[in-house]
Amino acid sequence: QKEVEQDPGPLSVPEGAIVSLNCTYSNSAFQYFMWYRQYSRKGPELLMYTYSSGNKEDGRFTAQVDKSSKYISLFIRDSQPSDSATYLCAMRGGASGGSYIPTFGRGTSLIVHP
Amino acid sequence: SQTIHQWPATLVQPVGSPLSLECTVEGTSNPNLYWYRQAAGRGLQLLFYSVGIGQISSEVPQNLSASRPQDRQFILSSKKLLLSDSGFYLCAWSSGTGTGELFFGEGSRLTVL
Numbered sequence: 001q002k003e004v005e006q007d008p009g010p011l012s013v014p015e016g017a018i019v020s021l022n023c024t025y026s027n028s029a030f031q032y033f034m035w036y037r038q039y040s041r042k043g044p045e046l047l048m049y050t051y052s053s054g055n056k057e058d059g060r061f062t063a064q065v066d067k068s069s070k071y072i073s074l075f076i077r078d079s080q081p082s083d084s085a086t087y088l089c090a091m092r093g094g095a096s097g098g099s100y101i102p103t104f105g106r107g108t109s110l111i112v113h114p
Numbered sequence: 115s116q117t118i119h120q121w122p123a124t125l126v127q128p129v130g131s132p133l134s135l136e137c138t139v140e141g142t143s144n145p146n147l148y149w150y151r152q153a154a155g156r157g158l159q160l161l162f163y164s165v166g167i168g169q170i171s172s173e174v175p176q177n178l179s180a181s182r183p184q185d186r187q188f189i190l191s192s193k194k195l196l197l198s199d200s201g202f203y204l205c206a207w208s209s210g211t212g213t214g215e216l217f218f219g220e221g222s223r224l225t226v227l
């Protein structure tokens with residue numbers, strides 16, 4: 001079993017839809033969770049950075065972490081064609097254990113069509 | 115604010131030729147630096163990371179090497195490229211404490227022919 005599992009997609013949705021992207025993980029030492037957006041032929045751009053369980057909202061984006069289930073999600077409201085990209089989850093340990101070096105999911109390809 | 119620069123953006127090299135990719139970070143000191151390779155459909159593979167000048171850790175055995183001659187400079191090299199070295203190479207940095215986010219450069223696309 002890989003440490004971080006992420007469905008590669010592609011996920012195709014109409015403009016305006018609510019998108020749910022997910023990752024599961026097996027390492028209970030992970031404490032910090034990140035979501036990146038990567039456009040074709042570009043470097044990943046950090047979207048959300050969260051610590052431990054709970055929700056964090058930034059504009060149309062909401063990151064959700066459920067450590068008890070080892071499951072994280074990124075929700076995109078009112079999706080736009082410009083949201084079409086690959087979304088990567090990443091996670092790492094912290095002061096109480098685990099490696100500081102992030103472990104990445106393989107990325108989910110999202111297509112938002114007009 | 116901090117910025118990361120990576121070059122060249124695109125490179126086409128023959129098999130057996132040398133390689134040098136460079137990465138510099140501005141606006142911070144003593145960052146942790148990383149080289150990743152991204153192959154299509156295979157996610158990000160960590161190649162090297164560095165916590166300080168001259169301190170390099172290799173994650174996988176390969177045809178590549180890394181060096182950190184200055185605090186904010188990270189170089190990825192090869193003496194003789196293989197076809198399998200083709201890919202998208204990404205430099206990244208995080209704060210020297212090991213905490214905080216990981217920030218990526220724009221990437222270098224290498225094609226070995």
